[in-house]
Amino acid sequence: MYKILKKEALNQTVELIEVEAPFVAKKCEPGQFIILRVNEVGERVPLTIADYDREKGSVTIIYQVVGYSTKLLSEMKVGDFINDFVGPLGQPANLKKHNRVLGIGGGVGAAPLYPQLRKLKEMGTQVDVVLGGRSAEYVILGKEFEDICDNVYYATNDGSLGITGFVTDVLNSQLEKGVEYDEVIAIGPLIMMKAVVNITKPINLPTAVSLNPIMIDGTGMCGGCRVTVGGKTRFACVDGPDFDGFEVDFDECMRRQGMYKEEEKDHACRIGL
Amino acid sequence: MANMSLNKVAMPEQDPNIRNKNFEEVALGYGIEQAIEEATRCLQCKHKPCVGGCPVNVPIPEFIKQVAEGNLEEAYQIITSENSLPAICGRVCPQESQCEGVCVRGIKGEAVGIGRLERFVADYHIQNVETVVPEIQKNGIKVAVVGAGPAGLSCAGDLAKRGYDVTIFEALHDLGGVLIYGIPEFRLPKKLVATEVDNIAKMGVTINKNVVVGRSITIEELFEEDYKAVFVGSGAGLPKFLGIEGENLNGVYSANEFLTRVNLMKAYNQDQSPTPIRVGDNVAVVGGGNVAMDAARTALRLGAKEVSIVYRRSEDELPARREEVHHAKEEGVVFRLLNNPIKVIGNEAGWVTGMECVKMELGEPDASGRRSPIEMPNSNYILDVNTVIMAIGQSPNPLIRQTTPGLDVR
Ligand SMILES: Cc1cc2nc3c(=O)[nH]c(=O)nc-3n(C[C@H](O)[C@H](O)[C@H](O)COP(=O)(O)OP(=O)(O)OC[C@H]3O[C@@H](n4cnc5c(N)ncnc54)[C@H](O)[C@@H]3O)c2cc1C
Ligand code: FES
Numbered sequence: 082m083y084k085i086l087k088k089e090a091l092n093q094t095v096e097l098i099e100v101e102a103p104f105v106a107k108k109c110e111p112g113q114f115i116i117l118r119v120n121e122v123g124e125r126v127p128l129t130i131a132d133y134d135r136e137k138g139s140v141t142i143i144y145q146v147v148g149y150s151t152k153l154l155s156e157m158k159v160g161d162f163i164n165d166f167v168g169p170l171g172q173p174a175n176l177k178k179h180n181r182v183l184g185i186g187g188g189v190g191a192a193p194l195y196p197q198l199r200k201l202k203e204m205g206t207q208v209d210v211v212l213g214g215r216s217a218e219y220v221i222l223g224k225e226f227e228d229i230c231d232n233v234y235y236a237t238n239d240g241s242l243g244i245t246g247f248v249t250d251v252l253n254s255q256l257e258k259g260v261e262y263d264e265v266i267a268i269g270p271l272i273m274m275k276a277v278v279n280i281t282k283p284i285n286l287p288t289a290v291s292l293n294p295i296m297i298d299g300t301g302m303c304g305g306c307r308v309t310v311g312g313k314t315r316f317a318c319v320d321g322p323d324f325d326g327f328e329v330d331f332d333e334c335m336r337r338q339g340m341y342k343e344e345e346k347d348h349a350c351r352i353g354l
Numbered sequence: 355m356a357n358m359s360l361n362k363v364a365m366p367e368q369d370p371n372i373r374n375k376n377f378e379e380v381a382l383g384y385g386i387e388q389a390i391e392e393a394t395r396c397l398q399c400k401h402k403p404c405v406g407g408c409p410v411n412v413p414i415p416e417f418i419k420q421v422a423e424g425n426l427e428e429a430y431q432i433i434t435s436e437n438s439l440p441a442i443c444g445r446v447c448p449q450e451s452q453c454e455g456v457c458v459r460g461i462k463g464e465a466v467g468i469g470r471l472e473r474f475v476a477d478y479h480i481q482n483v484e485t486v487v488p489e490i491q492k493n494g495i496k497v498a499v500v501g502a503g504p505a506g507l508s509c510a511g512d513l514a515k516r517g518y519d520v521t522i523f524e525a526l527h528d529l530g531g532v533l534i535y536g537i538p539e540f541r542l543p544k545k546l547v548a549t550e551v552d553n554i555a556k557m558g559v560t561i562n563k564n565v566v567v568g569r570s571i572t573i574e575e576l577f578e579e580d581y582k583a584v585f586v587g588s589g590a591g592l593p594k595f596l597g598i599e600g601e602n603l604n605g606v607y608s609a610n611e612f613l614t615r616v617n618l619m620k621a622y623n624q625d626q627s628p629t630p631i632r633v634g635d636n637v638a639v640v641g642g643g644n645v646a647m648d649a650a651r652t653a654l655r656l657g658a659k660e661v662s663i664v665y666r667r668s669e670d671e672l673p674a675r676r677e678e679v680h681h682a683k684e685e686g687v688v689f690r691l692l693n694n695p696i697k698v699i700g701n702e703a704g705w706v707t708g709m710e711c712v713k714m715e716l717g718e719p720d721a722s723g724r725r726s727p728i729e730m731p732n733s734n735y736i737l738d739v740n741t742v743i744m745a746i747g748q749s750p751n752p753l754i755r756q757t758t759p760g761l762d763v764r
Binding site: 107149303304305307308319 | 563565569592601615626
């Protein structure tokens with residue numbers, strides 16, 4: 082059983098919890114994830130590690146309340162116990178010291194992006210970030226990024242924070258201004274990552290993306306998380322979740338992601354959403 | 355004088371047309387009288403070929419003798435002197451190619467129903483006798499066991515009996531490995547697995563779930579934590595795919611995924627499990643082993659109208675336990691033997707709509723003596739299916755190999 086040490090609402094639908102999980106905290110690296118089950122009949126829910134404290138033996142995760150299990154999680158309080166919490170899973174992100182890197186975080190994608198950029202910063206890389214969302218309240222961790230990044234840009238659909246538009250508009254304008262990035266790390270909805278790669282690939286600007294397909298075990302046992310990267314089938318839970326954006330078949334990812342849409346709707350009904 | 359009936363005492367089973375709609379156990383097991391009658395078929399051979407055929411050397415004639423005399427707890431003690439998981443092995447071991455395969459009675463007629471008797475003895479014990487753990491003299495030596503499948507559990511049980519201080523590390527949230535995520539409820543009730551695991555825990559084995567060795571802790575670190583030996587029983591969990599076009603379409607599962615959703619995550623009971631499963635009206639299961647049979651029979655129970663096994667060799671080569679093939683046929687699974695899939699076909703939205711297959715025939719025997727299948731020219735056709743389950747085997751998960759320097763794997 083894994084105790085909830087801290088809980089915070091980041092906006093209307095996004096929450097942060099810090100969980101006591103010494104095995105995970107001891108070894109995890111940016112880019113890795115955990116799988117939790119809220120209770121003894123729960124689904125296995127993969128969530129990326131947003132932060133960790135090795136001394137305290139705790140791990141922070143940030144999640145959007147979207148369906149049955151995240152709703153259950155959201156009902157838990159500090160001091161409650163999560164039934165299962167396993168990790169760290171997946172490969173650590175392949176972070177290298179560069180001159181300058183641009184992070185792009187869409188919605189909750191900002192959460193997994195944060196430890197990666199922090200680590201790059203610690204390595205001595207100049208780090209800029211674009212955070213995007215539907216409106217200001219969907220943009221999370223702005224303050225945390227401002228603490229570690231050299232420049233923070235915002236893009237919202239309604240213009241309530243930063244420019245009116247998409248994260249890719251900021252990317253384009255940075256490139257037009259002639260800012261030289263060695264790498265882009267884009268984490269967010271598939272459609273956003275695809276749009277980023279559509280810009281960076283033609284100019285050969287290396288782009289890492291993080292995939293979160295449907296998963297069950299997270300140990301390479303089921304193949305449910307398979308994605309096509311560079312024409313080959315890879316298991317995101319063991320070979321990823323970070324991949325070279327140029328090589329990812331985003332359209333296939335999007336189709337596979339929608340596989341249980343109907344069943345998930347059903348769940349939502351059952352909990353009266 | 356032994357009972358010279360040529361056939362095993364029949365074991366009661368659920369009717370095929372009822373059981374193919376439920377997840378209750380198919381085979382119902384012997385009662386006392388049936389067990390004693392079957393036990394008297396054993397000739398008590400002096401040279402005990404059956405023991406040689408058993409991978410863990412259970413003293414088979416000895417336990418059967420006790421059954422024949424009605425001493426069921428004695429029989430249980432004899433079995434468990436060598437086998438920590440009798441209720442499980444009695445149900446899922448491939449007896450026909452092990453103990454029963456070499457039984458003298460099998461030369462003319464059917465072998466003694468060793469598996470059925472083992473199952474009966476174990477079930478009788480579970481239902482009637484409180485397991486008491488004998489006093490174990492601890493030797494204080496720490497041993498780590500990676501994986502709580504049958505291999506890890508047996509190893510842990512045996513070492514605990516000998517006084518070792520055993521800790522199991524299991525990646526999943528539940529114990530049993532394939533027994534809990536793969537083999538379906540109707541063949542191996544999960545309650546039984548839990549009971550056998552409990553019996554091992556009662557011997558003082560420490561169990562750590564949710565620990566992925568290689569990620570949460572490495573084998574090197576286990577040695578640093580003063581474990582004197584590490585047993586790696588991490589199984590063969592990596593599902594294989596054929597590598598044909600269309601395999602990543604929606605509606606194509608590995609058997610592991612399909613069975614894990616249904617068994618481990620209990621998706622067969624959608625009222626109680628939030629894990630979804632989707633099975634179409636027409637299902638193709640590719641492969642011919644136990645895993646394929648389990649997947650096919652599970653698909654039927656989830657409401658599929660037609661389920662076919664698509665296998666590229668012939669009936670004689672089906673690697674599944676004979677009983678499983680027989681049960682699958684009885685339940686209405688269609689066997690498309692000597693058929694090989696070459697492409698999965700999908701619609702615009704990315705869902706499976708069919709599978710292109712080609713017919714095969716058996717060629718000349720190869721070096722191993724097996725007749726290998728060869729394609730028949732121009733025999734392609736499209737099988738009308740909307741779910742495809744790949745059950746063509748698994749290979750070992752590379753995680754431990756990748757994270758343990760110096761581990762020699764052959
Ligand atoms: C559907 C199905 C049906 C089958 N039917 C039969 C049958 O009827 N008869 C028969 O004889 N055989 C059958 N088999 C094969 C049989 O189940 C296997 O031979 C057997 O389970 C192997 O046992 P194991 O303990 O080695 O591995 P597993 O049962 O695979 O257990 C390995 C365990 O290790 C855990 N693990 C893996 N990696 C790690 C790690 N890095 N750290 C921690 N834990 C880890 C896994 O989560 C798992 O729990 C079947 C297999 C399947 C899939
Ligand atoms: S989640 Fe099962 S293999 Fe990746």
